[in-house]
Amino acid sequence: MTFGPTSNRLAGLWDDPPAGPTPRSPAQQQASRRNGAQSHGPNTDAGKARSRLNSLKHGLLASAITPPTDRRGDDQLYRDVRQALVEGFNPVGFTPHALIDTLAADYIDLARVRRLIEAVQRPPALTVEEAKQLERAEHLKRQLMHLETVASAASGGAWPCPPEVVTSVADILATLMTGMEADVAPAAPNDPDGLDPLPDEELRPLLKLLEDLGPRRQLWAQPEVIEALLRRKRIGVQDLTRLMALLDRAITRLRELLGSQRGTVAQVEQRDAAFELQLAQDPGRLMLLRRYQSRIEHAIERKVRQLGRE
Numbered sequence: 001m002t003f004g005p006t007s008n009r010l011a012g013l014w015d016d017p018p019a020g021p022t023p024r025s026p027a028q029q030q031a032s033r034r035n036g037a038q039s040h041g042p043n044t045d046a047g048k049a050r051s052r053l054n055s056l057k058h059g060l061l062a063s064a065i066t067p068p069t070d071r072r073g074d075d076q077l078y079r080d081v082r083q084a085l086v087e088g089f090n091p092v093g094f095t096p097h098a099l100i101d102t103l104a105a106d107y108i109d110l111a112r113v114r115r116l117i118e119a120v121q122r123p124p125a126l127t128v129e130e131a132k133q134l135e136r137a138e139h140l141k142r143q144l145m146h147l148e149t150v151a152s153a154a155s156g157g158a159w160p161c162p163p164e165v166v167t168s169v170a171d172i173l174a175t176l177m178t179g180m181e182a183d184v185a186p187a188a189p190n191d192p193d194g195l196d197p198l199p200d201e202e203l204r205p206l207l208k209l210l211e212d213l214g215p216r217r218q219l220w221a222q223p224e225v226i227e228a229l230l231r232r233k234r235i236g237v238q239d240l241t242r243l244m245a246l247l248d249r250a251i252t253r254l255r256e257l258l259g260s261q262r263g264t265v266a267q268v269e270q271r272d273a274a275f276e277l278q279l280a281q282d283p284g285r286l287m288l289l290r291r292y293q294s295r296i297e298h299a300i301e302r303k304v305r306q307l308g309r310e
Contacts, residue, residue, distance in 0.1 A: 074108050081107050089307045096307060103303045110296045117289045121279070123272045133264040140261070143172055144254045150230065151247045154240060161230040170227035176250050177221040180206055209249060213242050220246065 024032075082104035091097050126134065146165040153161050161169075184206060210217055219225045220242070229239060279286065 074112070077111070078104055078108050091307070099303050099307055103300060103307070106296055106300045106303070110293065110300065113289055113293045113296065117286065117293065120286050120289065123275045126268065130264055130268055133261055134268065137258060137261040137265055140254055140258050143168065144251065144258065147172060147247055147251050147254065151244065151251065154235075154244055154247070159235060160233050163231070166227055166230045167223075170223040170230060172250055173226050173246050174221050174223040176246065176253065177217070180210060180249075181218075181221065184210065209245055212245060 082100060085100045085104055089096065089100065091100050146168045149165050150161050150169050153159055184203065213220055229235065229243070235243070
């Protein structure tokens with residue numbers, strides 16, 4: 001069989017020059033410019049350090065076992081731990097240096113697993129408002145304890161007052177006295193910011209208390225005067241009676257304020273109890289982390305012993 005000139009499909013490949021590339025349209029050219037303006041990779045040293053590990057699979061042939069750079073700072077921590085181990089053991093030779101490298105990595109792993117255990121065991125985070133309420137409740141409890149300590153010393157004949165609570169109690173009583181004076185003061189006419197008057201059932205005992213404090217009751221609004229009184233080795237019957245009356249009102253007031261905080265405290269305690277119950281019902285994750293922690297600790301112990309023999 002023979003092929004004629006027109007039947008040879010390859011003849012044109014030898015005779016005709018190859019066609020040039022198809023011209024690109026203006027839209028394609030603009031698209032190429034936009035794509036080329038996009039990121040060409042990391043520019044910073046930290047970004048380059050991260051990107052060089054993008055294709056890492058197993059790391060068996062890696063030239064360094066330093067953890068990759070991340071926001072936790074484990075890479076710098078590894079270098080610091082390794083440097084401390086080198087200074088502590090003074091390794092000589094390949095094997096001791098290799099042990100130092102893996103030992104430093106074990107310490108980093110141990111720190112990580114401890115953070116994970118802490119995260120598993122940590123109760124739900126408080127909101128900003130809850131944290132403020134709990135802090136206020138603790139502050140009120142401390143103030144109440146100080147007041148009760150002084151009241152116990154005054155009523156039980158254990159005077160003088162314990163010195164460690166004198167300043168705190170003097171400030172509390174002076175603040176209380178200032179507030180009582182403001183409560184009974186007549187409101188200024190046409191004062192939109194004035195306080196609402198107290199109901200009669202609250203005003204009458206308050207006026208009686210102020211009357212019992214005597215004509216020089218303004219002195220009870222001065223912390224330094226109260227502090228000097230509390231530091232006396234002996235206190236007169238009249239002053240003691242007035243002090244007990246103020247202490248009784250302050251203790252009552254603080255207990256009322258603590259009662260207003262009980263809702264938030266109970267809510268947080270209930271949530272923490274539910275978290276503890278959930279942790280107790282599903283202990284598998286925590287047990288696994290504990291087992292991993294124990295394994296790392298045993299590995300560290302073996303390597304430390306081996307380095308001590310080198």
